[in-house]
Amino acid sequence: MISVQLILLIIFGLAAIWFGWRVFMTSSMVRSAFSLLGSMVAIGILFLVMEAEFLGVLQIMMMGTEMSIMAIFMMMFMMDPGGLGNMDMSHQKNISIVAGIVVTAFVAGVAFTTDWGIFADQVQEPHEQNRLLGMEILKRSMMIFETAGVTILTGMIASIAVAISIKNDAKK
Amino acid sequence: MELLIAALIIAAILFGIGLYGALSQTNLVMIMMGIELMLGAAMINLVAFWRYLHPEAFSLQMFVLIAMTVMALEGAVGFAMATHRFRTSGTVEMEESAELKG
Numbered sequence: 001m002i003s004v005q006l007i008l009l010i011i012f013g014l015a016a017i018w019f020g021w022r023v024f025m026t027s028s029m030v031r032s033a034f035s036l037l038g039s040m041v042a043i044g045i046l047f048l049v050m051e052a053e054f055l056g057v058l059q060i061m062m063m064g065t066e067m068s069i070m071a072i073f074m075m076m077f078m079m080d081p082g083g084l085g086n087m088d089m090s091h092q093k094n095i096s097i098v099a100g101i102v103v104t105a106f107v108a109g110v111a112f113t114t115d116w117g118i119f120a121d122q123v124q125e126p127h128e129q130n131r132l133l134g135m136e137i138l139k140r141s142m143m144i145f146e147t148a149g150v151t152i153l154t155g156m157i158a159s160i161a162v163a164i165s166i167k168n169d170a171k172k
Numbered sequence: 173m174e175l176l177i178a179a180l181i182i183a184a185i186l187f188g189i190g191l192y193g194a195l196s197q198t199n200l201v202m203i204m205m206g207i208e209l210m211l212g213a214a215m216i217n218l219v220a221f222w223r224y225l226h227p228e229a230f231s232l233q234m235f236v237l238i239a240m241t242v243m244a245l246e247g248a249v250g251f252a253m254a255t256h257r258f259r260t261s262g263t264v265e266m267e268e269s270a271e272l273k274g
Binding site (some may be wrong): 003005006009010013014016017020021023024029032033036037038040043046047050051052054055059062068069070073074076077089090091092093095096097099100101103105107108111112115116117118119120122123124129132133135136137141144145148151152155156158159160162163165 | 174177182188189202204205212215219224226231234236238242243249254258265267
């Protein structure tokens with residue numbers, strides 16, 4: 001039986017795939033960044049369709065910000081960010097296409113052939129999900145969450161250290 | 173069960189597209205975009221497993237939060253490397269990055 005959830009899953013799944021494909025099919029780098037934003041927003045909506053409201057909203061907000069920054073970096077770093085010169089910035093295309101198709105076929109094959117066991121029909125209300133996720137973070141997964149926080153701090157320091165201008169250091 | 177299979181197939185196709193992008197592109201930022209797509213596909217799988225198999229196990233949602241952290245960090249460190257690379261060689265084309273070759 002085809003449910004509303006399945007129809008929405010297929011619609012937004014196809015949207016995520018189409019935007020994901022457009023990322024590598026356009027010669028404009030800015031369009032690539034905004035296509036990736038479209039794909040990530042579609043993934044966030046898929047989370048909402050699968051009733052993971054908190055994760056869906058978080059995904060849309062985080063990726064909206066990250067992809068906007070990515071578009072700015074594209075304009076700063078690319079010789080031809082608008083794609084007016086139709087530059088080709090790809091290599092080993094045939095191997096990449098074969099690798100993509102083989103991996104997709106393998107993963108899809110695993111999805112079809114695995115016995116997934118008992119299917120869960122019901123899920124908690126959004127407020128109850130948030131409460132239980134909070135309990136998970138503050139109890140069993142507290143160390144993992146703390147590690148993620150420290151990792152973000154380390155990543156921030158490492159990013160600044162890598163990106164800082166060498167010329168300024170030399171002057172001192 | 174068809175809901176879980178549909179979500180897994182969508183994620184498999186997205187992963188394949190991301191892999192194609194990460195392998196075929198020569199620009200650092202475009203390679204990062206491919207990796208982001210692959211991580212997005214992994215997150216769809218995690219949410220689908222939580223929703224359709226174990227809605228009581230919130231450690232699966234915790235995994236999604238960790239995957240989001242990895243995505244953000246990959247973006248931050250990748251952009252920092254791109255900035256450094258652009259400052260030193262004026263380009264972020266990876267085909268021109270062969271300094272570490274022996």
